Amino acid sequence: MKCRKCGDAAVLELRRHNAAFCAPDFLEFFRNQIREAIRKYRMFDRDEPVLVAVSGGKDSLALWDVLIDEGYRTTGLYLDLGIFDYSVESKAKCEAFAAARQVPLLIRRVEEEVGAPVPIIKSVTRRPPCSGCGLSKRYLMNRVALDEGLPVVATGHNLDDEAATLFGSVMHWQTDALPRQSPALASTHPKLVRRVKPLYRLSERETAAYAFLRKIDYIVEECPFAKGATSIAHKQVLDRLEVPDLAEGDDSTSDLWLALRPGEPVPPRLDFRMSQQPADAVPQ
Amino acid sequence: MKVLLRNPRREVEVAGNRRVKDVLRELEILPETVLVIRGDDLITADQHVADADTIELRPVMSGGGA
Numbered sequence: 001m002k003c004r005k006c007g008d009a010a011v012l013e014l015r016r017h018n019a020a021f022c023a024p025d026f027l028e029f030f031r032n033q034i035r036e037a038i039r040k041y042r043m044f045d046r047d048e049p050v051l052v053a054v055s056g057g058k059d060s061l062a063l064w065d066v067l068i069d070e071g072y073r074t075t076g077l078y079l080d081l082g083i084f085d086y087s088v089e090s091k092a093k094c095e096a097f098a099a100a101r102q103v104p105l106l107i108r109r110v111e112e113e114v115g116a117p118v119p120i121i122k123s124v125t126r127r128p129p130c131s132g133c134g135l136s137k138r139y140l141m142n143r144v145a146l147d148e149g150l151p152v153v154a155t156g157h158n159l160d161d162e163a164a165t166l167f168g169s170v171m172h173w174q175t176d177a178l179p180r181q182s183p184a185l186a187s188t189h190p191k192l193v194r195r196v197k198p199l200y201r202l203s204e205r206e207t208a209a210y211a212f213l214r215k216i217d218y219i220v221e222e223c224p225f226a227k228g229a230t231s232i233a234h235k236q237v238l239d240r241l242e243v244p245d246l247a248e249g250d251d252s253t254s255d256l257w258l259a260l261r262p263g264e265p266v267p268p269r270l271d272f273r274m275s276q277q278p279a280d281a282v283p284q
Numbered sequence: 285m286k287v288l289l290r291n292p293r294r295e296v297e298v299a300g301n302r303r304v305k306d307v308l309r310e311l312e313i314l315p316e317t318v319l320v321i322r323g324d325d326l327i328t329a330d331q332h333v334a335d336a337d338t339i340e341l342r343p344v345m346s347g348g349g350a
Contacts, residue, residue, distance in 0.1 A: 001328045001330050011327070012328065023326075059346065203344075204346060205316060205317075205344040208319050209319055212319060212321065213326065220342060222343075226346075239316060239317055
């Protein structure tokens with residue numbers, strides 16, 4: 001496989017672009033996508049300081065890396081969620097990243113700021129752990145930005161995150177959520193800073209490849225509370241919808257149901273192999 | 285050949301001397317859900333891997349709260 005731009009050996013194939021790239025051309029492609037996102041949505045100006053929310057994962061550290069290279073004035077914000085070894089390791093990754101590039105990193109402990117770490121929030125709120133965690137993070141990101149006088153928070157949400165969120169809103173008929181989803185959310189109140197997602201044009205495979213090629217040491221292991229998360233189930237469904245074999249009948253609708261609603265029994269109407277049914281036998 | 289998998293971290297042995305995409309198919313892993321890493325390099329699904337190779341299939345999916 002050859003690089004679309006220079007013809008050298010490719011290191012990454014991007015099926016959605018019907019293209020493959022060598023390492024240098026992929027890195028440039030990646031940066032261009034972020035430049036275009038910032039330009040199109042007027043996310044921030046050259047002279048505006050930006051608070052970059054970092055988790056120690058590939059997306060947020062890749063974003064911070066690009067913004068630093070592009071010359072933006074950035075400050076990192078790591079929120080210590082108190083999730084045992086996972087938080088210890090992810091914080092260390094962020095600290096090492098910031099130290100190597102000599103950029104400022106703010107660290108806030110969720111336990112101190114909202115009264116309890118995520119494991120306790122999970123047990124007392126009866127909300128799914130990711131829900132309480134996300135709520136705490138959005139609140140704290142905004143508050144720290146206000147306290148520090150920073151007009152905008154950039155997060156590492158990527159194209160897959162946005163697709164999964166959109167899919168979930170549609171699946172659950174959350175019409176009020178649809179207009180709130182955008183690559184850039186303006187400040188609508190003096191106490192709400194702008195929130196932007198400069199990675200919205202890039203898939204998580206692309207951000208992982210960028211982080212690997214740039215030798216960014218990110219946390220590969222998944223958050224222990226993310227297992228079974230709805231957003232992950234939605235991503236798995238979307239991934240599988242794009243596999244040609246599915247359309248050819250090598251999979252089943254019951255698998256899709258299980259991915260969407262893990263643990264729930266499959267309704268009889270879905271429990272059949274598409275490939276084993278003649279077209280006129282499909283239940284209505 | 286050796287294949288390093290993550291979440292949880294583990295190692296499996298599969299036959300080499302074939303294309304990466306054939307290894308992924310045997311392990312029932314969708315190509316779009318992983319990076320394929322050999323040594324310090326990313327490799328594409330059409331490349332051949334040898335019996336003596338070790339590759340890492342690093343998942344790219346992350347998720348949970350926003």
